[in-house]
Amino acid sequence: VDQFRSVVTDSCIGCGSCVSACAFGALKMEEKKVIYNSKACMACGHCFAICPKGAIVFKEFTAEQADALKTEAQLQNAIQQRRSIRSFKSELISQEDLKKLINVAKFCPSAKNTRTTQFLVISREIMDQIQFDIASSVNAKLAEIQKVQDIVFRGAKQMIIAIQPSENSEMFRQDATIALTTIELAAVSEGFGTFWGGFVHGACMKNKDIAKKMGVKEGFDVVGCLAIGVPNIKYQRPVLREDMEVEFM
């Protein structure tokens, strides 16, 4: 993680939104002042994106620069505005809407056009049954935290699980990432929120029993997990990041 040089400027009104939006405990409020702990910071930029006053300078980027990125182009906006959402309302997305979203993957590229990715949507009931198995599979510390805070599922009520035949090689597995990424952008453009369930995915790869409890069939592997729901948080602007490294050879 880059050294994150966050500066809270004088326009701060002490509303605390940035503190609530920080999933990594890097911000706290003391006497109406935001205190920043660079050691805990993941440089995700959520504090910068949420601040109603544009009071945070993130790395060298200002809120004005980020606000200027807003465009009329819908897809571009969905890409820029997408954030990993870790706060959800209690309402569920209907099966009909989920099917519509998942079916955008029909239009995705697929290695050799084999289209071997299938999807499961798991409910909160299943998440509750497997949350501690997942947390312990990551590490003992997470297992302890999970008892008091839902770090594994971040309060999501539904999760889309992409599965593929276990014999698929890496090239075919890429189909699932493409599909989930496309589903994610479609979800954002419909006003839903998502985050990638890396803990869940990792645990399923380590421990097949967890995958089985989620309903994954014999002979199939979990190849990607996307939590989805109605966001209970609103970001004001995209996060600006350094340009990607590109070389023309």
Ligand SMILES: Cc1cc2nc3c(=O)[nH]c(=O)nc-3n(C[C@H](O)[C@H](O)[C@H](O)COP(=O)(O)O)c2cc1C
């Ligand atoms: C493969 C992958 C796995 C991830 N796993 C988790 C996870 O288990 N929990 C979580 O809260 N966020 C997870 N994330 C979200 C990242 O932390 C997030 O994308 C990053 O901090 C940048 O923030 P942004 O997505 O809001 O731009 C994951 C992202 C990816 C791509």
Ligand code: SF4
């Ligand atoms: S969100 Fe902005 S205004 Fe609110 S406390 Fe954080 S820096 Fe201050």
Ligand code: SF4
């Ligand atoms: S960049 Fe992300 S992790 Fe760092 S303080 Fe802001 S919200 Fe927290």
